[in-house]
Amino acid sequence: MNSLQNPSCPELIAPNDHGDGEITLEDSTLENTLPDNSSVTTRFRNIVSDDQPRPRILLTGFTGVLGKRFAYRLAALGCEVVCPIRAGSEAEAKSRFETVFHGMQKLLPGFDESLSARIRAIPGDVRKKGLGIAPSLLEDLRGPRTRGIWHLAACLDLTETKSQDVYDTNFLGTLNIQIGRAHV
């Protein structure tokens, strides 16, 4: 994906845009999820313009501690966020999305329910070739409207019995993301 930036790099948007913005996940939204006095702040170019289709961001790990918050913030900034979620069907992906999205109501003051319309849940698994995304959709995601990737899917359970899952998810999964970018 030529238009995509390094997924592990916070500077995720192509450099031909209209100015700078900022994503800040305030400490209150990260309560109990980050060490004391931590915050996640990243520079973000303002890519939203009234007369253009919404820029699209691919975000993995939506159901996780960080993923849902980043997806919400990106949606609030005007992006369309596409989230591959482990699920056996579109309906299950949507159902998992809705549970997690609505769960944020308790976490985020001023929670805006309407932002769910900007987040699209699709079945996907980073361990699989093409992230397990349907080929036609994958092709579309590789198009120029996709402006960045947030790769937050990970297996954080480092117990011995999970070592294969850690390898498949954290190593192969990240490789699959990279391969997806390179082929565009």
Ligand SMILES: NC(=O)c1ccc[n+]([C@@H]2O[C@H](COP(=O)([O-])OP(=O)(O)OC[C@H]3O[C@@H](n4cnc5c(N)ncnc54)[C@H](OP(=O)(O)O)[C@@H]3O)[C@@H](O)[C@H]2O)c1
């Ligand atoms: N939380 C923090 O304080 C923190 C701080 C710094 C860095 N990080 C890093 O940020 C990343 C996300 O952390 P987190 O705390 O949000 O993790 P998390 O809460 O454990 O969430 C992990 C996410 O990855 C998804 N996932 C796991 N395997 C997958 C697969 N095969 N395909 C697709 N999705 C998969 C999970 O989906 P399921 O619901 O299907 O399991 C879940 O959405 C990690 O790399 C972590 O090291 C986290």
